[in-house]
Amino acid sequence: MDRMDSALQDLRRRVIDANAAKTPLRLRGAGTKDFYGERCDGALLDMRGYCGVVDYEPSELVITARCGTSLSDIESLLARNRQFLAFEPPAFAPDPTIGGIIACGLSGPRRSQAGAARDFVLGAVLLCADGELLHFGGKVIKNVAGFDVSRLLCGSLGILGAITEVSLKVLPLPRTEQTLQFEMPAAQALESFNRWAGLPLPISASGWWNGQARVRLSGAPSALRAARTRLGGELLDAALADPWWRSLRDQTHTFFRDTDTLWRLSLPSSAPPVAGAGTQLIEWGGALRWCASDLPAAQLRALATAAGGTALHWRGGAPGQRFHPLAPSVLAIHRRLKARFDPHRIFNPGRLIADL
């Protein structure tokens, strides 16, 4: 039996034992997102031992990797073939695992144009409470056989089972990238981002902070030249631009470092600036608003709801109340899914929803 087979058997045994004893497990990759979601108690199940790229053929635009494979390994393998994960998964610390990335389902600056983590999930293998390994989706781009459980797992925070393998769609690296900078207040930036996003321009990211809007263009050099003529603005040196986008992705930007309480508002991109919600940083063309605000949770949630979106208490906040509450009909389905996939609540109990 090879090393990876035995690593998988170890995981299965831990799960089967935990299920028999009805004792909870806390699934963990590199732990770079331990802060994310609700607190959950349980015996640590370290997923890093089951690792490595299983299958990658650049011309198929698909990579399949075991859960413990590190992001840096995947990124460097893809980069050697001039490809990348277009949802730009964040690395809040070195070095997240692909299993953790998909279980959390977070995406970086390119999300508004390229899509979210879940949009790139093609298939997943799920280690279930009874130790069975279930394959959902596959390694092809178009696949509608069976319910889309692999995408359900993306962002599930491990509450339905342990993701042991994922297949992801990859894309060619853009040939060129340039960043344009504009001095403008938030309201004007939001109006501009939305107007530009409605035009056939090669915009791959946009962000605003502290009176400055930045727009990243990706594509053929000639297309970028044409877009610059159309948009104006000031060309930002790549030596400044690339680290800046990475600082948004990985939250190393001053804005993220200097605040103890942080809200993540997911709103329609065209929603006007959220008044009274503290210092703000805007991403995703206006669809993501980070607010460093001490407002009571109920007030902030009301602001987000009024703007047509939801608010997540990213940092700080009362335990059990980080995520935006679900409507009763939606919560009922969550309960029934959890009860069927994990009847003894052994997988990350409470991590996504307090009593699930």
Place this chain on the structure above:
Amino acid sequence: MPQAEFDADEPRWSQSDEAPAPGRRLAVAAALRAVLPADCVLSGDNELRPYECDGLSVFRQQPMLVALPRTEAELRAVLVECRRLGVPVVARGAGTGLSGGAMPHACGVVLSLARFDRILEINAPARIARVQPGVRNLAVSEAAAAYGLFYAPDPSSQIACSIGGNVAENSGGVHCLKYGLTLHNVLGLRGCTIDGEPIELGGGALDAPGLDLLALCIGSEGLLLIVTEVILRLVPKPELAQVVMASFDDVGKAGEAVAAIIAAGIIPSGLEMMDRKAAAAVEPFVNAGYDLSAAAILLAESDGTPEEVNEEVGAMERVLQAAGATAISVSRSEAERLRFWSGRKNAFPAAGRISPDYYCMDGTIPRKNLGQMLKAIEQMEHKYGLQCMNVFHAGDGNLHPLILFDANRTGEWERADRFGADILELCVQLGGTITGEHGVGVEKLNSMCVQFSPAERAAFFAVKRAFDPPGLLNPGKAIPTLARCAEYGRMHVRHGRLAHPDLPRF
């Protein structure tokens, strides 16, 4: 143990062709008429006949009743009554589906969404459209055109198929390599559960709290909920699109050319392939100017700014040349571009023109196996004594072999059916899937037994039960029961790995 829990979810409903008990139709019709306007319930044989099948007309079943609500309140009333009386509910959009997903249940109500046909809002600054499920796919792009926007997924039936049906099937089209499937272009759904409870998943923002039930419901073939409203993402219409058409004297070389384009870092907005038989069938029909001497024709589209298109078309020409294309032409005008596409878009009607009947398959395989698949299909043509013409969404490995047959000749449909099942089984063996974009419906239930293990199918039933505890939404579709798979008797193939890969299979 969860396995035991899952097993409990196996449905217990009767076969879908078992007639309702005497008096049942009248009783259910009376219950529905008590809560709906008179013209919203159809019960006469003549009225029911048009609902007997969807786009896959070999599977027919007269429904017990048809309900045609106009409002969400009426739709909820239908669900509440059906739930109370234990009546299966089969949602239906435009009825263009190709897997029998909307085929009625003999004891059930067909819930037609045809009257939910309004575009509720085009919000140009936010680039979203809010539409009812009965709106036609193409109508969304037409309404958005005034703002320089369009709705990207474009199944070949887009003039007729409805958005609700697209959501049920997670429909694709010729542009999904670059623009994604329905899944990637739906931001939110509003719908009703079997209890008649309104439910909203997703919305105008890019993400929502909790599990991604939105992703789970897209492509769920009407088994989880009934959709009453859809929020669609609109994208800017590219300034220019151009098609490169290339001929190849060998299908294998054409397949390699597809891989070479992707390997060169190009994501064409469309990348399609036709074999000689398909080109020959459509050419007299549309006069697209196809090279009838070619073994395969590739169509590769580039869209974007004129600068981008110019660069990309040049790059694709070079790749195609190097891959051994025997002829290459580039569309010089919008009219010519549409003419190049016309044959591909009309492949299905053309099949209907050269053959009394045709059976359209819909498997996906890793692109690298295209040549192998085509050779296998050729051998199957001999085995079953039937012709097959092939069109592919080559960019994403999605095949649409069109098996030609005559339903009036004894045994031909059965042969076509087995031919199709063989193709799908080979798709699974080659690491692919039995359906890329048409759905499982009733058609591919048996093939599901090949692709999924009993535990995986049990998990699907668990998902179904979580949404639809009484199991009344489109029962008997999409997921085969253990009993059905046992009866079918073919082996579950473990994800592209054959037990004896060296044995010849066809």
